[in-house]
Amino acid sequence: MPLPRFDRLPAERREHILGVARRHFAEHGAEGASYNKIIEAAGVSKTAAYHYFDGREDLLTAVLDGVLVRLLDALGPWEPASDEEDFAARFAAGSAALAAHLGGHPEDLALADTAIGRTADGPWLDWFGALVADGRRLGLVRTDVDASLMVAATAAVVRAADAWALARMATGTDPGDTPGQLWALLRGLWGAAPTGQEPRHAL
Known part of the structure; x- marks a missing residue:
């Protein structure tokens, strides 16, 4: 500091x-x-x-x-969803806002993966903690795995998908259907697979 x-x-x-x-x-x-x-x-x-x-x-x-603060500001706080469809919509909205921010701020885009990778705990994992807790409340995320492990695994999957998409964006390559692929990965990880509409425009 x-x-x-x-x-x-x-x-x-x-x-x-x-x-x-x-x-x-x-x-x-x-x-x-x-x-x-x-x-x-x-x-x-x-x-x-x-x-x-x-x-x-x-x-x-x-x-x-500073990069991490701006990424979290773009995501916005996770608000409890009313049902499965709302959960998917909220995840998509946060991801779309994050993608829009990175698309308009190339320096944050270049440093995003490094900023996230240096964060072992704190606000970044807190966001995923809220996401997983809400998913469990709605019966969308399995409960037979320790909560902290599920949070870490969820954040890791999202980071891997983000890093893949960011690398493609940085070279001007279309990342393709990253939202669909990410959602499929998370559904497999969470076990209690959501069946609602898949998010669109997620990073």
């Missing part, structure tokens, strides 16, 4: 530095971007930079945390 002095900068200045860093990490990769080139492009001296961040990894973490 940024050091306290960074948080005391004006919001516009903080966003400028993080925006420059995000562009560099998106273009050169989380492991390939140069810390010195980032701070130079942001107009920050080396001395000042080490008052703001402990180093490159600290800056990368701040950037990826």
